[in-house]
Amino acid sequence: MALPRGGLHWKDVAWLSFGIAINAQEINTAFPEGVTIQVLDLRMPLSDYRAEAAALAMNLWLREEFGLAANDVAAAFNALTGDYTFTWNDTENPFSDPTP
Helix, strand or coil: CECCCCCCCHHHHHHHHHHHHCCHHHHHHHCCCCCCCECCCCCCCHHHCCCCHHHHHHHHHHHHHHCCCCCCEEEEEECCCCEEEEEECCECCCCCCCCC
16 A cells, blocks of 8 residues: 555554455455555544544445445444444454454
8 A cells, every 4th residue: 555645644544454454355356466555645524533434435445446346344323322333344353462
């Protein structure tokens, strides 16, 4: 992944990378020689900022750009907690190490 000249916040980079990783198998099948994804810009309203949105945006862009099949990556607002709940295919807690 190539980043914009001004860079991005480390959390945004991590979540963008995760958005690529959850599609890695399909990307590798479509591009066995490899592919570089260049991020030109990433903007979102700060009032609604959630770093996880970068993964959602990357996932959607990959699906639209390369015609990948739909997956179980989504966000939903939870009225009970006043927060968002994220679904990442079979991954429960991205960026957390599994307990032995």
